[in-house]
Amino acid sequence: MSSAPTHGTTMNGRRHGELVDYFRSYPDQILATLSNMDGDSFFAWQLWELPEGARHHDVDVVTLDQRTYIQCAGSADAMSVEVRAFDDDGVPHQLIVGRPGSREGEPGVAITFAENTLHVYELEVFNATEAAGIFYQYFLDGTIPAQYVTREFDMTRPTS
Template sequence: MSDPTHISQKNSASRWPLIDNFRPYPEQIRYSLGRMDGSSFWAWSLWRAPEGADLLEDLPFNDEYMQCAGSAEALTIEVRHVDPDGTAHQYTIGKPGADVTGEPTEVIPWDEGRHSTTVYPHEVFNADEAAVVFYTYFLTDKVSQPYTLRELDMSWPKADPETETS
């Protein structure tokens, strides 16, 4: 057992320190992702706690994190990174060697179908594949090779392509 360094969150609500008391970290991450059913458990996030944080006292949020939504059979993974100047970037993670021409076509429903995300086919992961991505992030705070990143437009409100001019 080691001191927890990361916080995980279920469905944007319940937070707890990621611990290795019952199973090693890679297995704990895989276990959490494998429980996702798209209905009662549809989102999971992971981020590093601040250095020296007492996770028994407080579970602070971090502006940099990895998150996923969907079910153990089909989920999408995103990572958020903040530049030194404070500019935030959010990316969908994909597997290598894919064609990204055209619009995304794969719909990942979550929250009992109340929400969905549309991604490219290479951006759909199952729990086993996602566990590898999350564990590497746990170790390094980065998305490793050979995975790809597609930056998302997080501006709000979204521009209406019908009225947008060049």
């Protein structure tokens, strides 16, 4: 039995749809989607909550930058996971998700996708299976699992 979609998705920053459970459960659909990322033709995926009762085609995709979301970039073997959150004053923050540990010096791991390179710390590199757990928790309640940490992503630095 399927339920009405509650979340929209964006693939590669331009193809929008909905997360559905018509053929697979939500956790399995998230894992299948992330497992199909190849870093080239499918290199980025974003999950965002739909307004109450809306479908993805009802949402002005231009305003998606004004919403919270979780996204990833890279391939099924090596991807970054980021969340967009707003502080109490409504200021947006882009946060990279990672495992706890030291983040000294410059990020040294290159995640390539399309024609871009994003540099992150080793603790911030995920495969599709681990990322799927993070995405599913976000899908459930808009948070990341407690065992992960975030750091602010400097949006002023070029990715490649």
